[in-house]
Amino acid sequence: MSAYRTDDCQPWVLPVVKKVERLIVEDESLNHEYLPILGLPEFRSAASKVALGDDSPAIKENRVGGVQALGGTGALRIGAEFLRRWYNGVNNAATPVYVSAPTWENHNGVFADAGFKDIRPYHYWDAAQRGLDLTGFLDDLEKAPEYSIFVLHACAHNPTGTDPTQEEWKQIAEVMKRRKLYVFFDSAYQGFASGSLEKDAWAIRFFVSEGFELFIAQSFSKNFGLYNERVGNLTVVSKDNENLTRVLSQMEKIVRTTWSNPPSQGARIVSKTLNSPELFEEWKGNVKTMADRVLLMRDQLKAKLQALGTPGTWDHITQQIGMFSFTGLTPKQVEYMIKEKHVYLMASGRINMCGLTSKNIDYVAQSIHEAVTKVQ
């Protein structure tokens, strides 16, 4: 289950969101028309700005645009539909699309349903080392046909929680540029991972500064706690304004046959927050609260496992980042956790750190200890 929970295991409405919702409801001047097809303009620009940075040269050069979408999924789908129609020729459904192994289960479906025929995994998670398989990753980049599309996780990789370091990103970017590979970022956790918007956007901003044209599918479900309002944005970074205009005109056509006019509620909340200095600061504080709690749980889980003397190394729990952690538990051990201890995690050993609280962390640590010592 992938929603943030408080220490009482309750879903959390961010205080700033509550405040802004009330402001919106009381705003008599709000017009109630359909939103434009590409979405609320002030939302789109604020969303792209939060990803690329206030002083982004790309934004200043007027070659950045946004398409409001139904959540991160919607943003991915619109981007995928566009690429299938207009990238690497016209209607070239054979362009290979690479997704990490493992990746969020929906990546495959989105690109397949957008019409791509060739979706492949790229090496990512090294189960033995419990870390990034950089060698395998770089190798796949070298071997991929030119112009292949690669879906990259901007931060807090789902499901492993393992991100490349800045040095590793530089190596990845170098190969991608040389092999003319297309960069499609999935950014669902900005701010939520480290507590810092800038830090979590480092990879994106680095690639943009290296001159890449790229797409970023942004989701505001997690960092705004707006899971049910479907707030997403597809940021488009183009070579120049003329290209951007052409791309957006085709995006509009695609949106027109998908949902036509996106919902306004969530976009208004995010837009109001991001565009007001006070509310923006308050939001950053709320986000840091969430991120800090997760970081605390990571620290405590690792400490408890070490104190229990649980065999194996548990550094990866604090080295990984974001909502999820790949514990490294085997399927049999996971079964034990579920059946005998009633601790629910994915068969892959993925655990949602948000499910941990001060009340259950001892039990969970104990359960992992038992699973590892009793089950091979």
Place this chain on the structure above:
Amino acid sequence: MSRPGSSPDEKGVSQNGDPGGQCPLFTNTLNAPVSPETRLLSAFARDTQARKVDLAGREYYSEEGKPFELRLVGKIKQQLSTDPTLHPEYPSSLGLREFTRKATEVALGKHSRAIVENQVLGVQTPGFTAAVRLGAELLRCWYDLSADWCGPVYLSSPCDDSLAGIFQAAGIQEIREYYYWDDKQRGICLERLLEDLESAPEHSVVVLSASAHYPTGADLSQSQWAVITRLITSRRLFPFLLLPTQALCCGDMERDAWPVQHCASLGMELLCAQSFSHCFGLYGEAVGHLLCVLKQNSVLLPVQSQADKIVRSLWARPSVGGAHVVTTVLSNSAHLVEWQGEVKHIVERCMLIRAILREKLRLLGTPGRWDHLTQQGGLFCCTGLNGEQVEFLSNRRRVYLLPGGCLNVSAINCRNLDYIAESIHLALTSSL
């Protein structure tokens, strides 16, 4: 196929090692042709004449000329925003259960046999277009999960110009038209409509408007529906009904949904795309619903799982805000009464405008027949003006109609009525 960067010049640039040296990736991307509606909107926006009138908008406009929120809806939004029990969870991919239940009841009637026998699937969608899109995607595998059905789909002539694109985006390329609006008769020509559908291949999908046809405002009568449903059954066609403005045509939820209930009562399987934007004034909230009435309840689960799969890669889940409002109103009898009152007001105003416009044209001695204005219902009506006359209206009088000569009745108010009537008169009487 041409690849970006394949021409010598562009290669030269990237070899420079210039960090911005990659040539643009989407050089093949054409500027999308501007849709007629967009062209209209921008022409209207650019028009600096104070006297300009936009009669091509989609929303219901108040007498003040603005799309407005129903008073009840504003109240409920306030209530919901302070409700401590509402928390931000993911709705299921198929939407809020309570909403789909209500939306289904409102289309089929609470005691519909199809509901009782569990032959109905309701899916909440982010708006009307999304509902049509989902329906189109579902049709691909409706008849045979292993084979791709790909058309044809029959659309009325004229129809919403985005419909064809939606079916095509879902992979259905064969789109055909059936005769519907007859300019001379200023109404539906049933004969020619039936002719066209008679020659449709089996398993064709026919998209029919349940009420308040967009953009003509001309609806089939109950006896016409009886004839059409007989044809659909005998030719094994599949009805896809559109219900975008329920209650805004006759002022009555049930009457507007009569065709849907009629088809269901005949045991037909059908799809119905619904929207609550208009009748709740929730335009920005994307509150749509796709109703699937199946022949047997044994296919319910397979269709549901197909819908779930399709939704997961399109928008994952719908947004809930607007749906909460609609559910709240439809579940509470006091709210319902208040809502019906406001809706009645909208409908009466539209009817009044139609009557006054017809009267004005009569007094001006404007040529042509105008009875259809008051015979139709809903937000839109077709004036019967031809292309030249429509252009005259926009270029010379700054009155903007939809390209086919249809207009949004609610955009007419006491301040612009005379000017509009005069303009229509001039369009028809000036030698062009």
